[in-house]
Amino acid sequence: RNVENTDGKLLTEVYPGCDTINKMWEKMVKKYGDANCLGTREVIKVHQEKQDNGRVFEKLELGEYLWESYVEVNDRSKAIASGLLDIGHKRGENLVIFADTRAEWMITALACFRSGIP
Numbered sequence: 001r002n003v004e005n006t007d008g009k010l011l012t013e014v015y016p017g018c019d020t021i022n023k024m025w026e027k028m029v030k031k032y033g034d035a036n037c038l039g040t041r042e043v044i045k046v047h048q049e050k051q052d053n054g055r056v057f058e059k060l061e062l063g064e065y066l067w068e069s070y071v072e073v074n075d076r077s078k079a080i081a082s083g084l085l086d087i088g089h090k091r092g093e094n095l096v097i098f099a100d101t102r103a104e105w106m107i108t109a110l111a112c113f114r115s116g117i118p
Contacts, residue, residue: 022113029074037073039065040103073107080111091116 005011018024042063049057068076089095095117099105112118 029070032070036067037070077110081114
C-alpha cells in the first residue's frame with residue numbers, strides 16, 4: 001500500500017493516465033530526458049582465484065560507469081521494438097529474453113513493454 005493513499009482504496013496508478021509499464025516509462029523519459037538512466041561498466045580484466053576446495057572464483061576488474069540517458073535508452077528500445085515487429089513478432093505473442101543481466105536485457109524488456117509483447 002502507498003502510505004500517502006488515505007482513502008482506503010488500492011492505488012492502481014502512481015501518475016494519472018500511467019496504467020501500463022510503457023506509459024510510466026514514457027512519462028519518465030519526458031521527465032528526466034538527458035539524465036543518467038542506465039549505467040554499465042567495462043570488464044577490464046578477469047582475475048581467477050583458486051579456492052581451498054579447488055573451485056575457481058572469478059573477480060572482475062571493472063572500469064568507470066558509462067551512462068546512457070533516458071532518451072538514449074528510449075531510442076534504443078524503440079529500434080528494438082520496431083525490429084521485433086519487422087521480423088514478424090506479434091503483439092500478445094510471448095518472447096523469451098535469454099541473456100546475462102545486462103543493459104541490453106533491460107532495453108529489450110522495455111521494447112517488449114512498448115510493443116505489448118509479454
